[in-house]
Amino acid sequence: MSKTGHIVRSFDDDLQELRNAIIEMGGxxxxxxTNAIRALTDRDSRLAEETITxxxxxxxxxxxxxxxxxxxxxxxxxxxxxxxxxxxxxKISSLLERVADYAANLAKRVIALNMVPIIRPVSxxxxxxxxxxxxxxxxxxxxxxEDVDLAFDVWRRDKEVDLLYDSMFRELLTYMMEDPRSxxxxxxxxxxxxxxxxxxxxxxxxxxxIIYQITxxxxxxxxxxxxxxxxxxxxxxLSGQPKE
Amino acid sequence: xxxxxxxTNQEMLENxxxxxxxxVSVFYSDKQALNSVSLDIPENQITSLIGxxxxxxxxxxxxxxxMNDTVEGCRVEGLITLEGQDIYAPxxxxxxxxxxxxMVFQKPNPFPKSIYENVAxxxxxxxxxxxxxxxDDIVLTSLEKAGLLNEVRDRLNSTGTSLSGGQQxxxxxxxxxxxxxxxxxxDEPCSxxxxxxxxxxxxxxxxxxxNYTIIIVTHSMQxxxxxxxxxxxxxxxxxxxxxxxxxxxxxxxxxxTQGYITGRFG
Numbered sequence: 087m088s089k090t091g092h093i094v095r096s097f098d099d100d101l102q103e104l105r106n107a108i109i110e111m112g113g114x115x116x117x118x119x120t121n122a123i124r125a126l127t128d129r130d131s132r133l134a135e136e137t138i139t140x141x142x143x144x145x146x147x148x149x150x151x152x153x154x155x156x157x158x159x160x161x162x163x164x165x166x167x168x169x170x171x172x173x174x175x176x177k178i179s180s181l182l183e184r185v186a187d188y189a190a191n192l193a194k195r196v197i198a199l200n201m202v203p204i205i206r207p208v209s210x211x212x213x214x215x216x217x218x219x220x221x222x223x224x225x226x227x228x229x230x231x232e233d234v235d236l237a238f239d240v241w242r243r244d245k246e247v248d249l250l251y252d253s254m255f256r257e258l259l260t261y262m263m264e265d266p267r268s269x270x271x272x273x274x275x276x277x278x279x280x281x282x283x284x285x286x287x288x289x290x291x292x293x294x295x296i297i298y299q300i301t302x303x304x305x306x307x308x309x310x311x312x313x314x315x316x317x318x319x320x321x322x323x324l325s326g327q328p329k330e
Numbered sequence: 331x332x333x334x335x336x337x338t339n340q341e342m343l344e345n346x347x348x349x350x351x352x353x354v355s356v357f358y359s360d361k362q363a364l365n366s367v368s369l370d371i372p373e374n375q376i377t378s379l380i381g382x383x384x385x386x387x388x389x390x391x392x393x394x395x396x397m398n399d400t401v402e403g404c405r406v407e408g409l410i411t412l413e414g415q416d417i418y419a420p421x422x423x424x425x426x427x428x429x430x431x432x433m434v435f436q437k438p439n440p441f442p443k444s445i446y447e448n449v450a451x452x453x454x455x456x457x458x459x460x461x462x463x464x465x466d467d468i469v470l471t472s473l474e475k476a477g478l479l480n481e482v483r484d485r486l487n488s489t490g491t492s493l494s495g496g497q498q499x500x501x502x503x504x505x506x507x508x509x510x511x512x513x514x515x516x517d518e519p520c521s522x523x524x525x526x527x528x529x530x531x532x533x534x535x536x537x538x539x540x541n542y543t544i545i546i547v548t549h550s551m552q553x554x555x556x557x558x559x560x561x562x563x564x565x566x567x568x569x570x571x572x573x574x575x576x577x578x579x580x581x582x583x584x585x586x587t588q589g590y591i592t593g594r595f596g
Binding site (some may be wrong): 090091092093096097140163165166167168169170301303304 | 337550551555579580581584587588589591592594595
């Protein structure tokens with residue numbers, strides 16, 4: 087937060103409005119994820135329906151933030167840290183909108199899953215979601231308090247989500263091989279896990295925006311990653327391959 | 331992620347320094363207006379000087395062609411070199427210096443003479459033309475370079491003051507160009523102009539950069555951001571920060587610069 091106010095006080099009001107809108111939108115996106123996961127664990131299709139409907143509210147908030155940011159760019163000609171805040175708000179709002187989309191997609195798949203008997207690996211999803219929810223929570227705190235260290239912390243933490251996704255992916259593959267009747271459910275679960283993993287990725291993107299906004303520089307170096315599923319093979323396939 | 335703050339300093343490094351100020355201090359009687367200012371002006375670039383009123387940016391600009399010599403009680407200390415030569419050395423002819431380092435002022439100030447005479451005056455007193463044809467040539471070329479020729483071609487004998495404000499300012503630029511300067515100093519050249527006339531002058535300044543080195547004092551942050559490659563922020567007679575314009579307006583390194591350009595000063 088800026089130490090001194092602008093000479094034009096309404097400029098400060100606009101900046102504060104922008105900050106508040108991002109925090110509110112982030113809170114809503116987080117709630118969407120929470121509800122989608124609760125709908126899964128409680129097998130509550132109605133809550134899932136509500137979550138899908140509520141996505142429109144998040145979309146509207148993104149539009150409002152865009153409009154406010156564009157107005158500020160046009161009328162206030164922000165520079166330096168003000169410019170960086172407006173630009174990062176524009177980007178963060180579109181990332182949060184994607185987060186809410188993933189939550190809505192989770193909710194849709196919950197409705198599908200609720201039509202068939204429950205399967206065991208479902209329990210790993212809420213654990214992953216918990217990790218990601220903490221990331222959302224911390225990233226919003228980092229944004230509100232302009233806390234670079236906390237933003238960096240979230241940036242690095244995505245690796246844990248990736249690792250969990252990786253192990254869940256393997257578990258689901260094995261599960262499908264053991265019981266082909268579970269393929270439909272497991273496929274939904276793989277997509278759901280991927281959705282949550284993507285939300286984690288978006289948190290690192292937001293962390294980068296916040297770090298840029300505060301310091302004027304994007305974080306250097308590669309972000310730690312743990313998702314190796316694009317290379318994952320099942321053991322039986324590996325052993326079936328011709329030897330060199 | 332590609333960030334706007336990540337810009338290269340390469341262009342700046344490759345350019346020659348054409349004017350160099352080293353620890354320049356200026357006093358008006360016993361009042362100090364500039365305190366040990368050092369700044370290198372790169373060739374064929376636009377350098378803007380920004381800062382609140384009374385910060386010393388115009389004083390600094392006026393040191394570069396010794397316009398302060400005419401101010402009573404003004405004393406300049408330190409070293410200012412133009413292409414390596416001390417411009418305050420006793421041997422320097424300040425009239426020639428001012429031909430090499432031209433100046434455009436805040437308010438367009440054409441002479442109460444014809445458009446032609448406004449431009450022809452300088453080359454004539456400096457003996458740059460041997461005959462009428464050569465003088466005509468200089469006048470037309472200068473008006474052309476200043477982007478004014480098409481608008482005044484048919485009325486070169488009308489008075490300069492009959493032109494619009496923006497045209498008058500471009501006439502003053504043509505007048506400065508006519509004596510073949512290397513450097514053009516501009517002291518808030520657009521502050522008396524409307525946005526369209528300002529845009530035309532800014533467009534002209536950008537074109538002139540190819541052949542001239544330009545130093546501009548401006549109160550408009552947007553103007554500095556739009557046209558200059560290098561920006562120096564003056565405050566209380568000192569340079570607080572100098573750097574690539576893009577860097578300075580996206581991620582200034584000094585909190586005073588940040589405060590000034592974002593409008594939090596005071």
